[in-house]
Amino acid sequence: MANEPLLEASGVVKSFGAVLALRDASMQVAAGEIVALMGANGAGKSTLVKILTGAIRPDAGQIRIRGRDHRVHSPAEARQTGLVPVYQEPSLIPDLDVAANLRLSETPVEPFLKWVEELGISGLRLDEPVHRLPLATLRILDLARALASEPDVLLLDEMTAALPTDLVERVLKVVRRQCELDRSVIYISHRFSEISSLCDRATVLRDGLTVGTVDVGPGSEERIVEMMLGAPVKSTEEIVRATGQSLPVQTQETPRLRVRNLSSGTKLSDVSFEMRSGEVLGVVALEGQGQDELFEVLAGFERPTGGHIEIDGRDVRFHHPADAIAAGHVYVPGDRADALLMQRSVRENIALPFYARPARWGNINMGAEKTRVDGAIDRLQIDTRAQGEVQRLSGGNQQKVTIARWIAAGVRTLLCFDPTRGIDIRTKREIYPLLRELAAQGSSVLLYTSELEEVQLACDRAVVIFNGRVVDIIDAQDADEPTLMRAAYGLTNGSAGERAGDNAEEPRP
Amino acid sequence: MTMPAQDDLSIAKRVRRFLRDHPLVPLVVLLIGLVVVLEIMRPGIFNERWIGNTIKFAIPLAMLAACQTLTMLTGGIDLSVGIAATISAFVVATQVAILGTPGAIAVSLIPAVMIGIANGIGVGLFRVHPLIMTLGTGLIGTGCLQVYQRTVIATGSSVPEILAWLGTGRTYGAPNSLLVFLPLAALIIYALRRTGFGRLLYAIGENEDAARLAGVRSWQVILALYALSGLIAGITGLIYVGLIKAPSLSLAVPLLLPSVAAAVIGGTSIFGGRGTYSGTIVGALILTVLTTMLTVLQMPEGSRRIMFGLIILVVTAVYVRITEDS
16 A cells, blocks of 8 residues: 555445434545545445545545545536546536537637547547437546546546447557556446456445455456455345245246347347246346336336347237237336325325326226225235325335335236335335235236345346346356346356356347 | 323324325315405405305316316326316307307317317327327417318307306306206216226326236227317306307416316326316315405515415425325
8 A cells, every 4th residue: 555645535424304324434646546446335435536526525534635624515626636536427518619618618629639649539529519419429528538637546437337348448558558657546337347457445335334445366256256245234034035936937837028129228238138927027227227228118118229039939019018018017116206106195106007098087986996906005004194185104105105006007028127115124125025925826027126135035047147248147046146136247157257248148049 | 101192193193194184174274264355455345246256167177177187087187177177168059140059069069079079089099198189289279270271250249148148157156057067067076986987097197007008908008088178168268158158269267277287286297197176176166266355455566476376386285285195
């Protein structure tokens, strides 16, 4: 470790309301060093980045740059002190041309163009409106703009995510050269191959806590994964007992859902898998690997740009969620607020799909509606004390309402996107058995979860998606957290995640 | 001592919650208050005849306000109802001599429904903002009416007797227009509470994405909604021409903005998802009584309008404050 750190953060605490995002985060970056910042979803990475760049203020803790106490109140201030971030999303203003964007951020043009050239983009015209440029070029322009301001500390958040391989090489080369100039880089990436080729050290966050810093070298990947996971905190046996055993499935039947070479936009490139009746199929992926797009396509919200969806052996095309619902595909989205009418009653929320078709716009049979709704409420044990308005319900109960709706309306394939995110442990333990029960009655459940331990509790198999492609399909009994984590980072079969797309499962015959 | 303070708080909270759960109560109180003030200003005015007149004039307003309430529930508005009503009135008055009363009534409703269908296609399928769409069809309707007027200039006009009877007549003191209005109001109130269509209006207004997720194709709902709004506007025109008895090219147009005001005063949110038709009816009554009051004060037209505008603003602001979420 270097003697005098260029940047030093210690004891950083930040809470949002009742949620403690950072408990005690710290990291050090020496001059001329490239440090990876690692952590699973929700570990606090992005909060720490926002604090470093002045986008939000910490509740407690110290940040020093060159040993001087340092408080930044805005991204502009952070920039002046030499800390320049490049975020995951392009930051140029789409309606202006490149030159106007540079003037706006007071970026010197000459060095900017030099960097653009160096990064492998030729023939850039400064009077080109930004919205006409492809995504990869925008990322490069963001990086060139950051480099042109000669930052002491460059912060790169998933810089290579949207880039083709040749540009990635260029970027890595340029980043590596930064440290020869005694400048530092904080590097955030999900790709282990880049981290091991680029970084000197890796600082690992878990549950808002810096759990350690590892010198990057041979074998350090395993240690980093271990640190990200930590010791198993929750006693999982109890939940397993409640959910029962996953049921055996016959392999010869026609699958309920078969997805072949599905692609959508830039995020979902090539996904193939099968899901049988009576199966709970987990989807495991780091943030933004294409799982959102996969669910939206399967639920009829987006049309795929390529590939096929087959239900019970027949090719289907969804133009509207109503088409998907007619085929028995129902969707529980990640954000409850997207699915609920917050000002309406529990009963109206659950009954909503009953009246979607014009043939059902007429008189409501209140008795029959009540019977169906109450059945679903009973089955999910929804606390109806505040049933007059869904917004008065707890998060867990709201989530149950979104599921209850489809149990009342009828479901053959339940698409569940992270249904247990942000809800209490008791409700979680009610939701797993419910999913298993639905499967036992012949439905299929596709379950994306950001909590890896859920896979073994609720799923029969898990599909792992990385970079828009299926990289692995793992049976539940082998799907312990370390295995899933490695796979999610594209580290399947010890292949260190290189060109993760190439070892995607071939579409099955 | 903190107990009394807490008690106060809980009483204030209770009152708020009560008002929130029964939003009609403060409106009815306001209506009664206005009538009391009017009786004090002009003792003896409050009699059977006055009540009948007030209701007679409130009905066309409440009917046009039904169009606003229904469209506002989905986050829309219908600014074409004034001209749609006028067209129906004008067509019926000019066609009755040619087609006879039933034929003229049937034909007169067609243009109003067509304006509604055009609105529904624009708003539902092409996602034009309702404000712009209905303003546009309203202007087109105005133009068409002027063209139509030239073709019937020689025909002359007369108000069918049945409409005059409905619009102005009374039976045992009660205005005959109640014969149309009461079933219509009952139907709307019932539809909003107990039909799938009503549920979908609230759902689309509150969270269109959630409705879509539940399988609702909202363009279908929007199309039916605006067509219905056009139909109600057409019927309103027929009642109104029976009341005014002088068809003109701008007959019901002055009712347009009061119809929006009646819905808003009645507690319908212009952002959608919230409102009842019973509130709107009380809103229409409040506006009608208010108009009488300002006339009784014998203010000049200018100050009367200023007062009218101010009162609407204050009532709406206060009402929204006391009934919104704490």
